[in-house]
Amino acid sequence: MTTTQSTAPFDRASARRRRRRFPVAKSFISVILVAIAALMIFPLVWLVLTSLRPRNTVFGGSFFPTSITFDAYSTAWTSTNFGLHFFNSLWITSATVIGVVVSAALAGYAFAKLRFPFKNVIYVILLVTLMMPSTSLIIPLYLQLKSIGLLNTQAGLVVLYISSSAPFAMFLMRAFFEILPVELIQAARIDGAGEFTIFWRVVLPLARPGIATVIIFQFLGTWNEFIYANTVLQSTDALPLQPVLFGLLGQYQTDWPTLTAGLTMSIVPVVLVYVWMQRQFVAGMTLGAVKN
């Protein structure tokens, strides 16, 4: 049915116009969405406002602070050595994302499109830990890292992250690869291409939404990870950002402005990655990659 129908965004807009939407319905829906958005963003507005308050006025005052100060930001920057830990987080997270994308894409493709004995057995085994809470294996993992000699190293943490996150990423990638028609690959094989070349040149470019999804998920998950980093890394200099920020959450006293200032600053790179990726993500999907 479809021949060379272009699926560029321009046609999408005209298609919408052809569907004759009344502005009344559009405005009504817009109002609802704006209300939902306002409600959802409210706690985070509180977060940012709190970072602007002087210390002892966090509770018991009005919602909008009467006096604004940026002191908390400079305190957060210096007292937590923000720059160092930010860089730690950046490198640990980036390395993890790359490792996960590489191993998950390869394996996901293999499970989706290649045939080899015991494929399903291996697949199910790899997925067995998918549902386990992060707290279940900390001590055995810690001891394993120790016996390999990777304890208290950022590299060891990265390897740990990759190993525990790759199965889910592989699950996602497999789902994206499954949709691709086998004929494509068969054609390339008949043309004499090697398996890896097929993967790299033919299949991978089509999996952009899958890769973008994995990148967003993995970046978020690793950037925000706390308990493994806190346990595996002993020296404070090696720690990523989250454990250091949560050190500000005391048992009986919490420096809220500094904590929220640090958290606000730590959200920035994730927002950047999201904005960058989501254009890829949505664009990839609209190019018709997802179809039955």
Next chain:
Amino acid sequence: MHSNNPFQRGSSFVSSEFDRRKLLKLGATAAAGAAASGVLAACSSGGGSGSSSGGTATVRIWSWYTEMKDTLPAVIKDFEAKNPNIKIDSRIFGTPDQYLPALTAAVSGGDVPEIFAPHVRAITYGEQGISADLEKELGSSFLQNFFPPTNQEYTKNGKQYAVGWEAQTFGLFYNPDIFKQAGVNGEPETWDDLIQAAAKINAVGKASVSISCNPTTSALDFFLPLITQVADDPTYYLKLDQLQEGYTYTDKLVVQALELNDRIVKAKVFQPGTTGTSGDQAQQLFYTEGAAMFFAGSWTPSGLITNAPAAFVKKYKVMKTPAIKSGARHWTADQAGAGFAVSETSKNKDAALTFLKYLYSDAVYSDLMNKSNSMPSTQSAAEKITNPMLKLMTSWLPDGCPHIPFGAGSSAAGDPLGKIFDQSASPATVAQEMQVAVLNAKG
């Protein structure tokens, strides 16, 4: 039927180039990071295992005592200047929940930090050879300076496995303004007085006593002095904690104490929803003037200075926990909630002991305690307390009863106790459940 012909979509080639550039950029960052962190890792793993390189011993000190966060670094710098062969690596976690996984993991890996906060595991670790016997290492003349309960809590069979860092007593903090508003005169001396005062305070729309029962071991902090008052014997709970011969939770003295607790709860002395209130929430209720009183320990003044509005900090007061009848002893709950243990197995044990002695030296210790508004564990430092609230609470130490359960399984008594606070079981039932729970958790 329908194909997504990849070669048709001209734009996809451009994007796949973009893809690769992205990957390359990330790769470059990662490579740079790998190089940098390789260096960091080498340094950190060298320091972390506590090994000496070129004659420098690294002493790790781990705790969650955030009160010292700002003041400890200066002390460390001074020490390192005087002791160039020793390097101190201090790690202050935010809460015990952040700290305990790291400690548990380190212990299970056999690499215990040189100085660490033992939480309630001091004796257990000591008997397993993980924490050192400080009676032997520091000597009795050093330990004599400490308040006896802070030594006793960490002692078993003549060996002391930790020293108290911050002592604590519990009290009833109160807001004189609300008292005036409700027509409560003076400080309630007995539980009956408190119940009467509560009626007046509730009448003006405030909660009377703010308390945290989440986790339920905080509820034990309130209950255990009651046992001591009912038995009029400060050693009663210690024996119960160890489940010594003849001491069980089903004993009639315990049931009596539970009944007293029950009566207090029934009189609506506490805020609603105690079992869902955490420590910081209970404190917030107090300094936002939602409750007239606040049952908590002597770490509170430090917390209030950080959290509460300045005007509130100036006006609040503190009194002893009410007594069981007029003229009877109050038996304030006390001990040292924060202590330090020394690793028995570390190569740098001697360096650790040197640093520990430095920390407790008169000038350093009392300065640290005063700057962080904490209650010291040594008598000499107690004489130099500057914060009036703490000075008052420290004076209660001689009249105190130890209340921290160190025995295996004892803290499991907290969950059944919670049922008194949410009124879902009777005292007799709770007593039996406590006995069962403790025996189960003991293993």
Next chain:
Amino acid sequence: MSRNSIPAPPWTRVSMRPRGQSVWKLQRSERLAGYGFVLPISVLFAVFVGWPILFAMYLSFTRWSGFGAPNFTGFANYTRMLNDPVAAGAFVNTIVFALVTTIIQTAIPLVIAVLLSAVWAGLGVVIRTILFIPGIVSFVVSGVLWKLIYDPNLGTLNTTLKSLGLGDLAQHWLSNPHLVLPSIIVVSVWAATGMNMLIFFAGIQGVDPTYYEAAEVDGANRWQQFWYVTVPGLRVVTAIVISLNLMNGFKVFDIIYVMTGGGPSHQSEVFGTYLYGLAFGSTSGSIPQLGYGSAFSVVVMLLGGVAVLVQVILSKRANR
């Protein structure tokens, strides 16, 4: 498939090989590639997941507090689990939490995504970004924020209700045993909507507009177009979202631990929080019970494995 519109692939430098010979070579190279591609993830898994699991299984038959040697105790831990009311409660809570959050976190984002595709593109982008932000902060942060919101005395929720004159509706959201799980579910939905909605939105955009045109030509109205074109087109995406939510619901830990610690009195205890307390002896001061905790982990893993197996089988059937 129109092969004549494919430009010559760049690797075609040799002429086609005779079919008989290449079949065997193709199969072999495919098999080699299969194992080769799967090798990195398998090695990492075996070393850093597989082996620790085996160790945990061994520990599940012992009693160990993290120091000294583990004591072999046979099946004692497993029998203890059968009689443990907290474990049973955690089981129920986890299943309920996972199911309810999956349903809500699939339905609501879908609806919002549909609404989003009906508004102006510019506004859509802004709203999409705003809705995504709650998912960016870690669950620890979300938990802390919402714990403040739910605070019965100071929290925004109750103070707003009171100021609107609805003071009767003000509750002890986190200390009331009947309300604690629903309250936490709300937070989970708040955090997860953004990402799920984005996936659905992209999926909707990915449905070929010619289908809509064809449907319109056939006389379908917008509701019918939605039901017969959009929804089937979202099958794969929906399956992904459901799996994602189910998995996260099962694994939940941070958000509950920070808000209630599993309380009040274990009413919000789930697998993650219970395992945490067993492994580390939490703030309440108990000694680590790594043997029992490992036994519990093994049971959780088996349950999760069954759930995964079911999903895999179902999706294989669906794809046929």
